[in-house]
Amino acid sequence: MADELNASQSTLSPNFAPYVYDMLSRGQGLANLPFQEYTGQRFAGPSQLQSQAFTGLGSIQAPSYFQQGAGMLGGAGGSFTDPGTAQTFMSPYMQSVVDINKREAQRQADIAGTQRGAKFAQAGAFGGARQAIENAEADRNLQMQFGDIQAKGLQSAFDQAQKQYNAEQEARMRSGYGLSSLGLEGLKQQLGAGATQQQFEQQPLDFGYQQFQESMKYPYQQATFQQSLLQGLPLQARGFDEGQGILGSLMQGGLSGLALYNLLNKPGS
Numbered sequence: 001m002a003d004e005l006n007a008s009q010s011t012l013s014p015n016f017a018p019y020v021y022d023m024l025s026r027g028q029g030l031a032n033l034p035f036q037e038y039t040g041q042r043f044a045g046p047s048q049l050q051s052q053a054f055t056g057l058g059s060i061q062a063p064s065y066f067q068q069g070a071g072m073l074g075g076a077g078g079s080f081t082d083p084g085t086a087q088t089f090m091s092p093y094m095q096s097v098v099d100i101n102k103r104e105a106q107r108q109a110d111i112a113g114t115q116r117g118a119k120f121a122q123a124g125a126f127g128g129a130r131q132a133i134e135n136a137e138a139d140r141n142l143q144m145q146f147g148d149i150q151a152k153g154l155q156s157a158f159d160q161a162q163k164q165y166n167a168e169q170e171a172r173m174r175s176g177y178g179l180s181s182l183g184l185e186g187l188k189q190q191l192g193a194g195a196t197q198q199q200f201e202q203q204p205l206d207f208g209y210q211q212f213q214e215s216m217k218y219p220y221q222q223a224t225f226q227q228s229l230l231q232g233l234p235l236q237a238r239g240f241d242e243g244q245g246i247l248g249s250l251m252q253g254g255l256s257g258l259a260l261y262n263l264l265n266k267p268g269s
Helices: 002-009 017-031 048-059 062-072 085-089 095-120 129-228 245-249 257-264
Strands: none
Touching: 017 095, 048 129, 048 257, 095 129
16 A cells, blocks of 8 residues: 555656746746846936036025125124224224213312312321322322223223124125025925926836836746646546545545655656
């Protein structure tokens, strides 16, 4: 019985043997194929309209404005800390105001000096050492007051100049970007049209890649279709008796895994 079982397992119906061998040969060939890389272009680059819009955007960047702003300052430079810039924006009347405050301080000092002289005269000590000490102290205080007046005047003028500089810079910036905004709207529209143009250029690239994928699948689909034709066919040869037991059940519905193994390993195959 074992010999009959082995005989049935190692034989194939001569009517279908060439078809099965051809199918197996095709499958083995497909399994041994190397990976095939797609060499065509996959993605479209920036469209012509997009490239033009990008160039336009680059021409209105902030650095060009600041270079122009430095020239509009009459050579003062692009920063408030540049030499000469602060003096350009400081009020020319600053020193006059400082001098007025100094004169007022001097007047008050003179009044105080007169009062000190009258006090020492009444005391009979006019021109004495004590009066000289008080006059020296008063003069030192007056010089310190002059220095404070000058420093405060310069600081106030500096602060006002910086505010004026910043105000002019902001106004000039708004003006520059206000003018450029007229072109920005057009560039935005151009970018939108460029994106549409890019989509049209991408469509044939996507179609080409899809066709490549379909061509790669086609041989495998054909092999699968060919294998499906074996379903339900009596591929096994008749054994020595009608009771084939396990082998008969394995061969129902097509070529079984056990029969395929024996087929490939039969002597002379």
